Each structure stands twice: as structure tokens, then as C-alpha cells.
Amino acid sequence: xxxxxxxxxxxxxxxxxxxxxxxxxxxxxxxxxxxxxxxxxxxxxxxxxxxxxxxxxxxxxxxxxxxxxxxxxxxxxxxxxxxxxxxxxxxxxxxxxxxxxxxxxxxxxxxxxxxxxxxxxxxxxxxxxxxxxxxxxxxxxxxxxxxxxxxxxxxxxxxxxxxxxxxxxxxxxxxxxxxxxxxxxxxxxxxxxxxxxxxxxxxxxxxxxxxxxxxxxxxxxxxxxxxxxxxxxxxxxxxxxxxxxxxxxxxxxxxxxxxxxxxxxxxxxxxxxxxxxxxxxxxxxxxxxxx
Numbered sequence: 229x230x231x232x233x234x235x236x237x238x239x240x241x242x243x244x245x246x247x248x249x250x251x252x253x254x255x256x257x258x259x260x261x262x263x264x265x266x267x268x269x270x271x272x273x274x275x276x277x278x279x280x281x282x283x284x285x286x287x288x289x290x291x292x293x294x295x296x297x298x299x300x301x302x303x304x305x306x307x308x309x310x311x312x313x314x315x316x317x318x319x320x321x322x323x324x325x326x327x328x329x330x331x332x333x334x335x336x337x338x339x340x341x342x343x344x345x346x347x348x349x350x351x352x353x354x355x356x357x358x359x360x361x362x363x364x365x366x367x368x369x370x371x372x373x374x375x376x377x378x379x380x381x382x383x384x385x386x387x388x389x390x391x392x393x394x395x396x397x398x399x400x401x402x403x404x405x406x407x408x409x410x411x412x413x414x415x416x417x418x419x420x421x422x423x424x425x426x427x428x429x430x431x432x433x434x435x436x437x438x439x440x441x442x443x444x445x446x447x448x449x450x451x452x453x454x455x456x457x458x459x460x461x462x463x464x465x466x467x468x469x470x471x472x473x474x475x476x477x478x479x480x481x482x483x484x485x486x487x488x489x490x491x492x493x494x495x496x497x498x499x500x501x502x503x504x505x506x507x508x509x510x511x512x513x514x515x516x517x518x519x
Contacts, residue, residue: 233473
């Protein structure tokens with residue numbers, strides 16, 4: 229069995245990269261992809277532990293993007309022959325800079341609400357990549373809220389008074405960047421597109437395929453059996469690679485288990501990774517005309 233969607237404490241998970249690898253080895257997982265949000269730090273930190281544990285480590289990342297400047301969409305990128313080139317990593321650094329600017333504004337809004345929250349405190353929790361989850365943890369730890377859900381509902385959720393959107397790259401542009409860097413771009417947890425009309429959802433995915441999308445995360449802890457079947461059908465219809473993973477985060481999402489998701493709803497055979505590798509071997513970059 230394998231797991232192609234996991235997070236470490238280099239983004240919003242709680243396990244260190246070494247702890248994640250050790251857990252994967254204990255569970256008997258043959259391969260694992262670390263797909264931290266907007267950073268490759270977790271992958272690099274896990275290379276040696278994975279080699280020592282004889283667990284195949286796939287280089288991955290989950291990139292925050294927006295579609296049509298409106299809908300937030302996560303794009304998984306897999307680099308099956310090691311880390312991407314420096315130019316791509318430089319682009320990821322730019323995303324992190326945008327995230328830090330958003331966080332600075334978020335901390336300011338929280339202080340305007342008479343909450344003693346500093347950016348540096350959140351960054352001490354977030355380590356490599358700081359997000360709203362780390363602000364929520366800080367609000368809880370300081371006694372302003374009872375739990376993380378209350379932090380989002382009262383203060384930092386999308387409809388809450390301290391919410392600040394992040395300036396994220398365009399999804400279509402990022403698909404091209406991943407392809408140009410030799411990676412396989414995959415639409416993460418498509419159910420979170422929240423497109424309730426199946427025809428509209430199919431139209432959106434077709435549009436992404438036309439722009440170079442190569443894979444669809446069919447198996448995910450958020451997907452009910454009916455959703456999984458629907459996305460499997462769409463992947464076959466558009467010739468997309470099928471991927472999946474638990475979206476494991478550790479203690480912040482204790483109901484999601486590494487390698488098996490929610491109540492065992494995600495179990496991936498090694499053939500999934502083999503199919504992804506076959507797609508990678510035939511990969512070609514996208515070169516867009518510039519004005």
C-alpha cells in the first residue's frame with residue numbers, strides 16, 4: 229500500500245518528516261509522498277530517514293492557487309525523478325512571501341480586535357510555513373477560544389472579522405509551471421471545488437485538462453464512495469492519471485489515519501504510483517506564447 233498525500237510539521241501537520249517516515253514504515257507502506265503546503269522542506273528533511281527505512285519517498289507539494297481569481301483550488305505536483313529545478317523552487321518562495329504578507333495583515337486585524345496575537349508567535353508554531361491553523365492554535369493556547377473550530381468561526385474563517393485572503397497564483401498558470409518544471413500536476417480533492425452541478429464540474433475539469441492537467445485525486449478522505457466513482461469516471465474519460473492519499477495531518481486531524489484515511493476509505497495499491505510513473509515518462513513541458 230502507498231499514500232500520496234501527507235503533511236508534516238513543515239506546513240500544517242504535527243509529525244516531523246522523520247516521524248512520518250517511521251510511521252509509514254511501521255504501517256508497512258511501500259511508498260509515500262510528502263505534499264506539504266507551498267514548501268518542499270518536508271521532502272528534503274525526509275530523504276535520509278526514508279532511505280534508512282526502505283520507504284520510497286516521492287517528491288510532492290500542494291500548491292495554493294485560485295481559479296479565475298475567485299475560487300481557491302489546491303494543486304498537487306509530483307516530481308518523480310527527485311526535486312524540481314531551482315527556478316520552480318524560486319516561484320514557491322514567492323508564494324511563501326505572499327503568505328507571510330497575508331499573515332502580517334491577519335495578525336494586525338486580530339490585534340485590532342483586542343487579541344494579543346503577534347506574527348512571530350504564530351511563526352514559532354508554524355515553523356517553515358505558517359497558516360491560519362497556527363493562528364487558530366495560538367488563539368486556543370492563549371485562551372481566547374475553546375478549540376480550533378471556534379477560532380475559525382469567531383475570528384479567522386472566511387466569514388469572520390479577521391479573515392484576510394491570500395494572494396495566490398493563478399491555477400492555470402501554475403499547471404503550466406509544474407509541467408515546465410518536469411512535474412505531474414494533479415487536481416487535489418476535487419470535491420472541494422464545491423461545484424454541485426455534475427455537468428459544470430465536468431466542464432471545469434475539462435478546462436483544466438485543456439491547460440495541461442495530468443491527474444485527478446480520485447481517492448481522498450473527503451470523498452464518499454459515489455464521489456470516488458464519479459471522479460474515477462472523469463479520470464478515465466479525460467485520460468488522467470488516478471492518484472489519491474489520506475491527506476494525513478497528524479494530531480490536528482486525529483480522525484484521518486496515515487495510509488487509510490477516514491475509517492479506511494483510502495487504501496492505495498502500488499499500481500497507482502506505477503501509473504503515475506508511466507505518465508511521467510511520457511511527460512512534455514508546456515510552452516506558452518508570450519506577448
